[in-house]
Amino acid sequence: MGDVAAGDGFIVLEQVGKVFEVRRRTGFLRRERREVRAVDSISFRVARGEMVGYIGPNGAGKSTTIKMLTGILTPSAGRLRVAGIDPARERGRLAHRIGVVFGQRTTLWWDLPLIDSYRLAHRMYRIPDARYRANLDRLVELLELGALLDVPVRQLSLGQRMRGDIAAALLHDPDVVYLDEPTIGLDVVSKAKVREFLREVNTERGTTVLLTTHDLQDIEQLCSRVMVIDHGRLVYDGPLAGLHEAAEGERTLVVDLERELPPVEVPSARVVRVEGPRQWLAFPAGQSAAPLVAHLAARYPLVDLSVREPDIEAVIARMYAEKAVS
Numbered sequence: 175m176g177d178v179a180a181g182d183g184f185i186v187l188e189q190v191g192k193v194f195e196v197r198r199r200t201g202f203l204r205r206e207r208r209e210v211r212a213v214d215s216i217s218f219r220v221a222r223g224e225m226v227g228y229i230g231p232n233g234a235g236k237s238t239t240i241k242m243l244t245g246i247l248t249p250s251a252g253r254l255r256v257a258g259i260d261p262a263r264e265r266g267r268l269a270h271r272i273g274v275v276f277g278q279r280t281t282l283w284w285d286l287p288l289i290d291s292y293r294l295a296h297r298m299y300r301i302p303d304a305r306y307r308a309n310l311d312r313l314v315e316l317l318e319l320g321a322l323l324d325v326p327v328r329q330l331s332l333g334q335r336m337r338g339d340i341a342a343a344l345l346h347d348p349d350v351v352y353l354d355e356p357t358i359g360l361d362v363v364s365k366a367k368v369r370e371f372l373r374e375v376n377t378e379r380g381t382t383v384l385l386t387t388h389d390l391q392d393i394e395q396l397c398s399r400v401m402v403i404d405h406g407r408l409v410y411d412g413p414l415a416g417l418h419e420a421a422e423g424e425r426t427l428v429v430d431l432e433r434e435l436p437p438v439e440v441p442s443a444r445v446v447r448v449e450g451p452r453q454w455l456a457f458p459a460g461q462s463a464a465p466l467v468a469h470l471a472a473r474y475p476l477v478d479l480s481v482r483e484p485d486i487e488a489v490i491a492r493m494y495a496e497k498a499v500s
C-alpha cells in the first residue's frame with residue numbers, strides 16, 4: 175500500500191486489536207490472569223473532512239480505539255495510521271495534527287483562569303502568534319467565551335467548561351478531532367450550540383471529526399456515516415439511514431385504551447410495553463397497520479392510536495439484543 179494519508183484513508187485501521195491482561199487476586203498468593211479483548215480486529219478508513227459517529231454500548235471498546243488513535247495505547251495487533259503517522263511511535267508529531275475532547279474529563283487547568291490554559295497551549299504547540307490570535311478570537315466568538323476567559327475553570331458551569339475544552343482542542347488547527355461524549359450532561363441549549371459549532375468547524379476548515387457519544391441526537395444531527403462497535407468488533411459501518419434498514423425490522427403501533435387492560439391479543443403483532451392504559455405493539459415493518467387497527471377497534475375500547483417508525487435508539491438496542499442471543 176502507498177501513502178496512507180492520501181485519498182480516502184486519512185485515518186486507517188487494518189485489523190487493529192488491543193488485548194489487556196488483567197490480574198485478579200483469587201486467594202492468598204494466588205492470582206488469576208485473564209485477557210480482555212477490548213478491540214478485536216477492527217478495520218476502517220475515514221477520509222479527510224469526514225464527520226463520523228463511533229458508537230456502541232458501555233465497554234464496547236470506543237475509548238480504547240480513541241486512545242490508540244492518539245498514541246496513548248499501542249495496539250496489540252494490526253496496523254494503524256493517522257495522517258500517515260503511526261500514533262504510538264510518533265505521538266509527539268501526531269499531537270500537532272490532532273485535537274481531543276474527553277467530555278467526562280477536562281484538559282484545562284482547574285485553578286487557573288480559562289485564558290491561561292490557552293496561553294499554555296500556544297506555547298506547548300508552538301502556534302505562531304498571528305495564528306494563535308486569529309484562532310482564539312474566532313473560537314471565543316463562536317463559542318461565546320468572551321466573558322469567561324478570566325474565570326477560573328473550576329467556577330465554570332459544565333456547558334461553559336465543555337465549550338472551553340473544545341476551544342482548547344482546536345486552537346492549534348488540528349486536522350483531526352476526536353470527541354468523546356462532547357455533549358454529556360449539557361442542557362438542550364448548550365448541546366445545540368456545541369453541535370452547531372462542530373458542524374461549522376467541519377464545513378469551514380474541513381476538520382475530520384470522529385465523534386463518540388451516547389446521545390444519538392448528536393449522531394443524527396451531525397454524522398452521515400456511523401460505525402457501531404460492540405464487544406470490540408465493528409458490527410456496522412455505513413450511512414445512518416442504513417442503520418434503520420439494517421434492523422429493518424419492526425414498526426410500533428401505540429394504542430391508547432379507555433382503561434388499563436391486560437396486554438391485547440392481535441395476530442402478527444406482540445405487545446412490547448404496557449404503561450397504564452397505553453400499550454405498544456410491535457409488528458413487521460413490511461405489513462400494513464390497517465388490519466391491526468381494524469382488529470383492535472372491533473374488540474377493544476380504543477381512544478387513540480399512532481404508528482411509529484423505528485428510531486435509531488431502538489434499532490441499536492435491537493442490534494445489541496440480537497448479537498447477545500446469537
Ligand SMILES: Nc1ncnc2c1ncn2[C@@H]1O[C@H](COP(=O)(O)OP(=O)(O)OP(=O)(O)O)[C@@H](O)[C@H]1O
Pocket residue numbers: 194195196210211212230231232233234235236237238239
Ligand atoms: N487499562 C485497561 N485494563 C484492563 N481492561 C481495560 C482497560 N481499559 C479498558 N479495558 C476494558 O476493555 C473493554 C473496552 O473498554 P473501553 O473503555 O474501550 O469501552 P468504551 O466503549 O469506551 O466504554 P464506555 O462507553 O463505557 O466508555 C472493557 O471491557 C474495559 O473493561
